[in-house]
Amino acid sequence: MNLKAAKVVFGAGLVLILAFNSELLRAQEASATLSGTVTDSSGKVLPNAKASVKNLSTGQSTDAQSDAAGLYTAANLAAGDYEVSVSAEGVGVAVAKVTLAAGGQQSLNLTLTQPQAAPATPPVAPSENLPNAPSAAKTEPSLEDLGFSKSETQSNAAQQALLDKRTRMLKIHQRMGLITTIPLVATVILGPGAGGKSEGTATRDLHVALGSLTGDLYGITAWYAIRAPRIKGTEKRGPIRFHEAMAWIHGPGMILTPILGAMAFEQKNNGEKVHGIASAHGPVAIVTAGAFGAALLSVSVKF
Amino acid sequence: MNKRILPRFLLVGLLLSLAADVFAADHQWVLKESALTYHVSHPLHQSEGVSHAARGKGVCHEGHCDFLIAVTVKSFDSGDSNRDLHMIQVTRGAEFPMVTVRTRLPEAASTSPTIKADIEIQFAGQTAQYKQVAFEVITQGNDKRISGTIPATLADFKIDPPSLLTMPVKNEIPIRVELTWAPQ
Numbered sequence: 467m468n469l470k471a472a473k474v475v476f477g478a479g480l481v482l483i484l485a486f487n488s489e490l491l492r493a494q495e496a497s498a499t500l501s502g503t504v505t506d507s508s509g510k511v512l513p514n515a516k517a518s519v520k521n522l523s524t525g526q527s528t529d530a531q532s533d534a535a536g537l538y539t540a541a542n543l544a545a546g547d548y549e550v551s552v553s554a555e556g557v558g559v560a561v562a563k564v565t566l567a568a569g570g571q572q573s574l575n576l577t578l579t580q581p582q583a584a585p586a587t588p589p590v591a592p593s594e595n596l597p598n599a600p601s602a603a604k605t606e607p608s609l610e611d612l613g614f615s616k617s618e619t620q621s622n623a624a625q626q627a628l629l630d631k632r633t634r635m636l637k638i639h640q641r642m643g644l645i646t647t648i649p650l651v652a653t654v655i656l657g658p659g660a661g662g663k664s665e666g667t668a669t670r671d672l673h674v675a676l677g678s679l680t681g682d683l684y685g686i687t688a689w690y691a692i693r694a695p696r697i698k699g700t701e702k703r704g705p706i707r708f709h710e711a712m713a714w715i716h717g718p719g720m721i722l723t724p725i726l727g728a729m730a731f732e733q734k735n736n737g738e739k740v741h742g743i744a745s746a747h748g749p750v751a752i753v754t755a756g757a758f759g760a761a762l763l764s765v766s767v768k769f
Numbered sequence: 770m771n772k773r774i775l776p777r778f779l780l781v782g783l784l785l786s787l788a789a790d791v792f793a794a795d796h797q798w799v800l801k802e803s804a805l806t807y808h809v810s811h812p813l814h815q816s817e818g819v820s821h822a823a824r825g826k827g828v829c830h831e832g833h834c835d836f837l838i839a840v841t842v843k844s845f846d847s848g849d850s851n852r853d854l855h856m857i858q859v860t861r862g863a864e865f866p867m868v869t870v871r872t873r874l875p876e877a878a879s880t881s882p883t884i885k886a887d888i889e890i891q892f893a894g895q896t897a898q899y900k901q902v903a904f905e906v907i908t909q910g911n912d913k914r915i916s917g918t919i920p921a922t923l924a925d926f927k928i929d930p931p932s933l934l935t936m937p938v939k940n941e942i943p944i945r946v947e948l949t950w951a952p953q
Contacts, residue, residue, distance in 0.1 A: 619866060
């Protein structure tokens with residue numbers, strides 16, 4: 467019976483973990499990605515070429531910029547027909563059409579060529595209802611005029627990938643933390659019954675099972691936070707500092723609590739009253755659970 | 770008589786041509802101070818991120834002024850480094866590090882207490898246009914202080930609403946703009 471209860475609780479936890487992991491996978495599968503290499507007519511790869519990927523049915527454009535290897539990537543695109551135009555100042559332009567399938571990863575390499583000379587027709591004045599149309603007088607200020615450094619304006623695909631990975635892992639950390647709260651609260655509620663004077667072992671065994679599940683889920687939660695990539699040059703500010711400070715309490719607490727619990731469990735099973743260091747199991751568990759709850763609230767609710 | 774009139778005529782002609790050159794020449798505005806603030810609503814709390822790092826320039830020519838304002842995505846500070854990193858990630862701020870705002874206004878707009886501007890914003894690899902956004906103009910000496918709110922949404926830039934505790938933030942992210950321009 468007790469083993470059954472433990473299995474049910476553990477199974478429920480497992481189902482929840484699989485459920486949110488499959489949700490993440492679904493989200494990744496839905497969108498298409500277009501990538502390719504931009505080269506000039508001699509075959510030399512072109513970094514910092516501007517690419518615009520326009521959905522022909524919605525008219526919405528996604529911009530990208532080629533990296534040092536001339537590689538451009540446009541992610542999170544819906545399935546459909548697209549027009550891709552790539553340009554690099556002083557080198558030329560290239561335009562191509564491509565059809566993307568849902569969840570697909572399409573490759574489209576482009577070679578830039580010098581555009582042909584424009585026919586000798588008078589320039590068209592910007593339309594009145596298009597106030598953002600380029601000025602015929604070419605007086606519009608450019609980003610270069612504003613004096614931003616290259617490091618500030620240059621695309622950094624590697625940094626974006628690192629941030630994406632960090633967010634994915636912290637999302638799992640967050641969800642696992644929420645899931646962990648359920649058996650944690652149940653374990654704490656069952657605590658007084660498990661350590662009481664009753665000779666029955668049902669509550670105690672369930673307390674142990676739930677405590678074990680809590681420990682396992684907590685371990686997974688902590689792993690995703692610890693393994694999430696650190697972003698260099700970021701000074702920690704705000705509630706995250708309190709959140710991390712709490713981890714220094716509930717982290718050791720989550721290790722100490724089951725050790726003390728095992729000692730108390732053995733003493734109870736031997737018919738002894740819980741004594742010695744094992745009697746600290748309850749208070750340590752309460753402090754641990756309290757620190758865990760405070761950590762959760764610190765990043766959830768603005769105080 | 771002719772000898773006396775001719776130099777005067779030439780002088781007046783020269784002065785007139787100089788004056789015409791001065792009025793026809795470009796003049797510029799430079800962004801002196803700025804505060805751009807985005808507002809995000811979540812069922813559990815509200816948050817704001819502000820940047821004072823915008824740079825801008827306006828070039829006036831033939832009765833119109835073309836303005837460009839640019840700011841780095843990472844310069845927005847919400848007081849929470851974790852939230853700021855998530856903001857950079859979700860807006861693809863490392864891939865598209867700049868937010869640029871362009872608009873064209875009639876030169877006479879600077880003398881009006883309110884202006885309505887058509888704005889084009891490039892952000893997160895997308896371009897969105899906002900028509901007839903109202904701004905208040907206050908003159909402070911030679912400077913012009915312009916303030917207003919751009920009714921931006923996450924969907925405008927194809928940004929998936931980030932979530933906290935499985936609850937997503939609202940789609941609306943109004944951006945409060947406060948800019949002080951100085952003539953150059």
